[in-house]
Amino acid sequence: MDVAVRELSYAQAIQEAMAIAMEQDERVFLMGEDIGVYGGAFQVTGDLVERFGSERVMDTPISELGGAGVAVGAALTGLRPIFEFQFSDFATLAMEQIVNQAAKMRFMLGGEVSVPVVMRFPAGSGTGAAAQHSQSLEAWLGHVPGLKVIQPATPHDVKGMLLAAVADPDPVMIFEHKLLYKMKGPVPEGHYTVPIGKADVRRQGRDLTIVATSIMVHKALEAAAALQAEGIDIEVIDLRTVRPMDKQTIIDSVKKTSRLLCVYEAVKTLGIGAEVSAAVAESDAFDYLDAPIVRLGGAEIPIPYNPELEKATVPQVPDIVAAARDLAKGKR
Amino acid sequence: MATARKAANNEAAQPNLPFAFRKYTAEQLREVLHKMYLIRRFEEGAEDAYMRGLIHGTMHLSIGQEASAMGICMPLTDQDQITSTHRGHGHCIAKGADVKRMFAEFFGKTTGYCKGRGGSMHIADVTKGNLGANGIVAGGIPIAVGAALAAKKLRTGKVAVSFFGDGANNEGAFHEALNMAAVWKLPVIFVCENNGYGMSTSTERSTAVKNIADRAGAYAMPGVIVDGNNFSEVAEAANAAVERARAGEGPTLIESKTYRYRGHSKSDRNRYRTKEEIEDWMANRDPIALFEAELKEFGIIDDAGIEAVREAVKKEIADGIEFAKDSPSPEIRDLENYVYTEVA
Structure with missing residues (x-):
């Protein structure tokens, strides 16, 4: 059967996934701040309230902790809530319910319950919103057993992974980079899923592996295209899932290329790059390494307001090009 | 049906009987x-x-608060759901749990309600609607609101009850949860068991309002104060709140004023209250003694009957502890079970 594939933006793909989920399952509903007639701070829910009504596209008060708790309770008792945080930074207000309740409830109760809640987090810098509206906190939540944490990078993947998240019996946290919302890409119509826990090799290459997350996947692909002209052949892996991490895909790639560069927007220290590096260092791929592993991450500062400073805080294409070139040419 | 007829008869015959003695057989x-x-x-x-x-580990005992747990749970069915607190053993029993499996949980055994993964602070019995005690003060309050939202959306007719202590009324989660429950008119009952102290800090020192029930006004719901050591009074308030919730009229906040005889947890040296205060509550306001006196006064039970109850309970407890002792411990190889849902 041929499935029509259209160009949709990342935000449209999310909206379509939520609409399909609600059409297919009466238990699915949306909760969040200003997601109704306003359409969400980033217009992700858009006009869904007109189609599904305010009972299923529920505006909440500005109560992140309480709202997250209500979503957890509803998930625990038979519903399938999708809870939108207006900004991922506001997860800090709801950490109690996410970390102590949603993540642990199944375990604490000996497997007697599950918490099929989906939480969506608009994340990342580049919008000039400064330090409290621009963070990348996925590694925080990735550190918590009981949660699944994903970072889809394309419209295709965000639709498929969101539908996988809604069907998942456990809590799934989706980090959506805000600069991706307007990015367009091919998206099949109808229902499909992209598995949680599987990385994707976006570009095959022989000389160097770049493991990137979210928006950095696109920057890494751009850098790889630029370096092709210099005869450097780069493999780009889109990690897609932070927890559970697909270490095997990374290990297999490094065995082939013998060089590893990790690129992610979050603060470099104690982040995803460390985990990816350790996965390689602890595996038999270690013996294949021809050079030290390199990490490119965010600077050790809050996200600044000034646009030039903001850009300089997180890896940009020229940074990736320079780091990959040095690594491939043995300058490190 | 027999219950209702008898209650009605009682009411006609003795209108001055306390509520519970009119309502229940x-x-x-x-x-x-x-x-x-x-x-x-x-x-x-x-x-x-x-x-x-x-x-x-540790545990938080609810001795002295028995009437509160029982009074609130009386009008609830097994389908109605509760969230409970770190001081949650009584709620669990009042909601219908088997003490054998509770002891087994405390002993960390696989036969326990949480297969030895939760212990005292996470004791639960989902088959009876107990969604679990909670180690986080106020952690269960928004969860109960979520359960009430599910009941409303799925039209199950269930009500949700959230038990919490006086300490929880100063947590943000309490305020956020009460507000949402009122805005959405959800079938939920907030039960603050005010035992006077959040760990060592008295409500006078921690809470700006005199009565926690006063805070209901801020969330446009009834706030009811009851003597938490008087079973009938608690049951009356609970019945009214459950009726209101089932009728779709929204939430109620019940403040059940009570007292815990033991310390906060096992590390408590009881330096923040006087011996006299504790002894006064035990001697003059004990919920079991008060209830027993009423039962005898209204001819429901005699001394021999009370003795029989005590003996029966003694045996249940002994049997429960034996069951727990004899039960198997979890295997280390199963350490990572139950973190995620096993996919077949």
Whole structure:
């Protein structure tokens, strides 16, 4: 059967996934701040309230902790809530319910319950919103057993992974980079899923592996295209899932290329790059390494307001090009 | 049906009887006494087992608060759901749990309600609608609101009850949850068991309002104060709140004023209250003694009957502890079970 594939933006793909989920399952509903007639701070829910009504596209008060708790309770008792945080930074207000309740409830109760809640987090810098509206906190939540944490990078993947998240019996946290919302890409119509826990090799290459997350996947692909002209052949892996991490895909790639560069927007220290590096260092791929592993991450500062400073805080294409070139040419 | 007819008869015959004695049959009332004893002896049994090193960790005992747990749970069905607190053993028993499996949980055994993964602070019995005690003060309050939202959306007719202590009323989660429950008119009952102290800090020192029930006004819901050591009074407020919730009229905040005899947890040196205060509550306001006196006054039970209840409970507790001792411990190889849902 041929499935029509259209160009949709990342935000449209999310909206379509939520609409399909609600059409297919009466238990699915949306909760969040200003997601109704306003359409969400980033217009992700858009006009869904007109189609599904305010009972299923529920505006909440500005109560992140309480709202997250209500979503957890509803998930625990038979519903399938999708809870939108207006900004991922506001997860800090709801950490109690996410970390102590949603993540642990199944375990604490000996497997007697599950918490099929989906939480969506608009994340990342580049919008000039400064330090409290621009963070990348996925590694925080990735550190918590009981949660699944994903970072889809394309419209295709965000639709498929969101539908996988809604069907998942456990809590799934989706980090959506805000600069991706307007990015367009091919998206099949109808229902499909992209598995949680599987990385994707976006570009095959022989000389160097770049493991990137979210928006950095696109920057890494751009850098790889630029370096092709210099005869450097780069493999780009889109990690897609932070927890559970697909270490095997990374290990297999490094065995082939013998060089590893990790690129992610979050603060470099104690982040995803460390985990990816350790996965390689602890595996038999270690013996294949021809050079030290390199990490490119965010600077050790809050996200600044000034646009030039903001850009300089997180890896940009020229940074990736320079780091990959040095690594491939043995300058490190 | 028999219950209703008898209650009606009672009401006609003796309009001045306390609520519970009009509402419930003699048999039901004797069962309440049985459960109140079961809670108290369970707590004592758990404490004793802890002292003897059979239970590790810590625990928070609810001795002195039995009438509150029983009164609130009386109008609830097994389908109605509760969220409970770190001081949650009594709620669990009042909601219908089997003390065997509770002891087994405390002993960390696979036969426990949480297969030994939760212990005292996460005791739960989802088959009876107990969604779990909670180690985080106020953690269960928004969760109960979520359960009430599910009940409303799925039209199940269930109500949700959130038990919490006076300490929780100063947590943000309390305020956020009450507000949302009122805005959405959800079938939920907030039960603050005010035992006077959040750990060592008295409500006078922690809370700006005199009564926690006063805070209901800020969320446009009824705030009801009851003597938490008087079973009938608690049950009356609970019945009214459950009726209101089932009728779709929204939430209620009940403040059940009570007292815990034991310290906050096992590390408590009781330096923040006087011996006289504790002794006064034990001697003059004990919920079981008060209820027993009423039962006798209204001819529901005699001394021999009370003795029979005590003996029955003693045996249940002993059997529960034996069951827990004899149960298997979890295998280390199963350490990582239950973190995620196993996919077939």
